[in-house]
Amino acid sequence: MSQESASTKEEAQLCWGFPAVLKAVALVAVWVFALWLAGCSARPQRATGDLGIVIERAGGSALIIETTGRTVVTQVEGLGDLSHASAVYSRDERYAYVFGRDGGLTKLDLLNGDVSNRVLQSGNSIGGAISQDGRLVAVSNYEPGGVRVFDAETLALVADIPAIYGTGEQRSKVVGLVDAPGQRFVFSLFDAGEIWVADLSDPSQPSIQRYTDIGVQPYDALITPDGRYYIAGLFGEDGLALLDLWHPAQGVRRILDGYGRGEEPLPVYKMPHLEGWALAGNLAFLPAVGRHEVLVVDTDGWQEVARVPVQGQPVFAMARPDGRQVWVNFALPDNDTVQVIDSESQRVVRTLKPGKGVLHMEFTPRGEAVWVSVRDLDRVEVYDTATFERLATLQASKPSGIFLTDRAGRIGL
Amino acid sequence: MSQESASTKEEAQLCWGFPAVLKAVALVAVWVFALWLAGCSARPQRATGDLGIVIERAGGSALIIETTGRTVVTQVEGLGDLSHASAVYSRDERYAYVFGRDGGLTKLDLLNGDVSNRVLQSGNSIGGAISQDGRLVAVSNYEPGGVRVFDAETLALVADIPAIYGTGEQRSKVVGLVDAPGQRFVFSLFDAGEIWVADLSDPSQPSIQRYTDIGVQPYDALITPDGRYYIAGLFGEDGLALLDLWHPAQGVRRILDGYGRGEEPLPVYKMPHLEGWALAGNLAFLPAVGRHEVLVVDTDGWQEVARVPVQGQPVFAMARPDGRQVWVNFALPDNDTVQVIDSESQRVVRTLKPGKGVLHMEFTPRGEAVWVSVRDLDRVEVYDTATFERLATLQASKPSGIFLTDRAGRIGL
Numbered sequence A, B: 001m002s003q004e005s006a007s008t009k010e011e012a013q014l015c016w017g018f019p020a021v022l023k024a025v026a027l028v029a030v031w032v033f034a035l036w037l038a039g040c041s042a043r044p045q046r047a048t049g050d051l052g053i054v055i056e057r058a059g060g061s062a063l064i065i066e067t068t069g070r071t072v073v074t075q076v077e078g079l080g081d082l083s084h085a086s087a088v089y090s091r092d093e094r095y096a097y098v099f100g101r102d103g104g105l106t107k108l109d110l111l112n113g114d115v116s117n118r119v120l121q122s123g124n125s126i127g128g129a130i131s132q133d134g135r136l137v138a139v140s141n142y143e144p145g146g147v148r149v150f151d152a153e154t155l156a157l158v159a160d161i162p163a164i165y166g167t168g169e170q171r172s173k174v175v176g177l178v179d180a181p182g183q184r185f186v187f188s189l190f191d192a193g194e195i196w197v198a199d200l201s202d203p204s205q206p207s208i209q210r211y212t213d214i215g216v217q218p219y220d221a222l223i224t225p226d227g228r229y230y231i232a233g234l235f236g237e238d239g240l241a242l243l244d245l246w247h248p249a250q251g252v253r254r255i256l257d258g259y260g261r262g263e264e265p266l267p268v269y270k271m272p273h274l275e276g277w278a279l280a281g282n283l284a285f286l287p288a289v290g291r292h293e294v295l296v297v298d299t300d301g302w303q304e305v306a307r308v309p310v311q312g313q314p315v316f317a318m319a320r321p322d323g324r325q326v327w328v329n330f331a332l333p334d335n336d337t338v339q340v341i342d343s344e345s346q347r348v349v350r351t352l353k354p355g356k357g358v359l360h361m362e363f364t365p366r367g368e369a370v371w372v373s374v375r376d377l378d379r380v381e382v383y384d385t386a387t388f389e390r391l392a393t394l395q396a397s398k399p400s401g402i403f404l405t406d407r408a409g410r411i412g413l
Helices: A002-014 A020-041 A405-409 B002-014 B020-041 B405-409
Strands: A051-056 A061-066 A071-076 A086-089 A095-099 A104-109 A114-120 A124-130 A136-143 A146-151 A157-162 A174-180 A184-189 A194-199 A207-211 A218-223 A229-234 A240-244 A252-255 A278-280 A283-287 A293-298 A303-309 A314-319 A325-330 A338-342 A347-352 A358-363 A369-374 A379-384 A390-395 A399-404 B051-056 B061-066 B071-076 B086-089 B095-099 B104-109 B114-120 B124-130 B136-143 B146-151 B157-162 B174-180 B184-189 B194-199 B207-211 B218-223 B229-234 B240-244 B252-255 B278-280 B283-287 B293-298 B303-309 B314-319 B325-330 B338-342 B347-352 B358-363 B369-374 B379-384 B390-395 B399-404
Touching: A051 A095, A051 A369, A071 A390, A086 A124, A086 A399, A086 A405, A095 A124, A104 A124, A124 A174, A136 A174, A146 A174, A146 A184, A174 A229, A184 A218, A194 A240, A278 A314, A283 A314, A293 A314, A303 A347, A314 A358, A325 A358, A369 A399, A379 A399, A399 A405, A405 B405, B051 B095, B051 B369, B071 B390, B086 B124, B086 B399, B086 B405, B095 B124, B104 B124, B124 B174, B136 B174, B146 B174, B146 B184, B174 B229, B184 B218, B194 B240, B278 B314, B283 B314, B293 B314, B303 B347, B314 B358, B325 B358, B369 B399, B379 B399, B399 B405
Parallel strands: A174 A218, A358 A399, B174 B218, B358 B399
Antiparallel strands: A051 A061, A051 A399, A061 A071, A086 A095, A095 A104, A104 A114, A124 A136, A136 A146, A146 A157, A174 A184, A184 A194, A194 A207, A218 A229, A229 A240, A240 A252, A278 A283, A283 A293, A293 A303, A314 A325, A325 A338, A338 A347, A358 A369, A369 A379, A379 A390, B051 B061, B051 B399, B061 B071, B086 B095, B095 B104, B104 B114, B124 B136, B136 B146, B146 B157, B174 B184, B184 B194, B194 B207, B218 B229, B229 B240, B240 B252, B278 B283, B283 B293, B293 B303, B314 B325, B325 B338, B338 B347, B358 B369, B369 B379, B379 B390
């Protein structure tokens, strides 16, 4: 209505006594206004603090979601092979860097809802990290084994760190890559049984500290939220390797040595993830490899203080941001279940059955809700962590990892 | 250049054989394009994860800043009396809620760079908090004494909690207001010597738990980053009051009782702030009232384990996010100085002299830099926390509080 009257007014002013063709041109001007108005309003201002992505592993796509209204903003395709994919965020929380299994590093623009850049940086990669200052993105590779570091802005290669060990001909698969304060990246060499600390304060000349003989087959690692302790899980033996980054000269020491000793280990259906480990107060909650237990460790002396019996082989044990609850999911045949441990009583207080294929869980920054991906039902469920009530259900195609933008401000995520 | 050729092309198409006046109108159309292009590009997409505000107390204005390029984005005026102002953020990190001394609650739009809403909600207020789910903003008031809760979207009054005590005629000043998990707000009554916990799970019916006789004149308070322990400093006596929110039935207990006993207390030039307290591992670093000391407290038993001698009366003692350093500023006559304590050796490792009137410090989310407001020099200084090198200097008019958007995702900030 206002559109019409506007154009009429326009004609009256411009076209007084002019030929009809002139009116037409004047109308063009009016529609130009209208078109550009539409063009501008089509992309309103949007903040990024409540955004996140959900990896859709089957289709090589990701959903951009928002946690305030609990809705899907849009879907972005063309991310390659996203089996076992993970992501980190730019310091302004605009871009997600998605690490694909095919060696693809994809820079996802959360505001434009598209792929702003993508490089195939190796044949087979397993995850990555972003430097403390947000300027460097590191990727850990299986093939060729090593770490490559890229400019977060352009994705140009900044440094290449081949994981060469032993006689110098072999390259090891790299796992458990995390960022640490002081522009450092810490990672483990699966085949070599080593932990490396790379300082990229000068990106053109990474200084690398190597720790050898740390144990057989480190398969994943974590770093405490303060960035002080790096802990690698060992698949080849019964314990974990710990490095105190405040005292690197003290070297790597063994903790929880033989936590399964003397007992018949179960076959391992799925390796647990340590990155999503849980720290509640002074207590760490770690998924035990192959056992139906979550280990409780006192971080003061790194001694085991308790074990919490759970329904199956734990995969992720994740603490609610306030540390009061630890949410656990499981390997087959129990991957339809989530159990909630009260960190104080160290007992399971709730068992949920979201459905087959619970692959990942992510808490909102202040912990009032948790997002759970249920692959086989093509759903993401959002739960209230106080009432355990289901707050929302979102459709997603074979969802796996869920990553919210507040990770941008956290150490080691 | 491209502009000219574009218009030439336009003329060629539209004006073949038309009178000159027609050419003019065609040109109008071209300039319409150009104008709208400018209009759109004038406000590009902008993420909010690396934004923040600097309070300019004298002029009732605030600077919107960004920590990636370390620049001022814009200045926003009309925020009223900002002496002793603080701020919290909306869960999407788009809006800052600024609490002014004049009772003004201003909703600042970081993307549009303007005031999107403002209410004068009391005669004299002292700070505020935002609920865990981001839907409620609470303000603590001196006059009339109490807490008022507003809808974060509209700033409509949702709940009014008068701080009535004793015989029922008096109202107490309210201090130390923080958010806690479970839609709770916790605050202290200065005149009454009480701590109240308000649960706003049902905003229309706040349920309030009162703790009386907690000590004389609670002047400020803090909550641990996990939202478990609420600690109020006492001005009227020698100790602090602690409430374990995981065990509210246990009531409030006294800690650090008589930490200054038997020594001649110094005159207090400026009350220390507890909100910016420092927690490093299991150790809390607290500014001692009136003493040239920072108290080191073991949070396991809440016992004093050490005192760090510092240059003056500490105002803020703030931990770098990794907990390795504690930065301290001071009351007059030492308010030109900042000292850095190594949390492990518990010694001052660096003394900086940013200049007269160091009022506040804020770390970037992962701690690589710290922003320091220097009121009397009208400057904000940014330091590298690893090298102590000055990274940037920004002009600001009488800067005081600095608040970065990552506070949106933190408990109790």
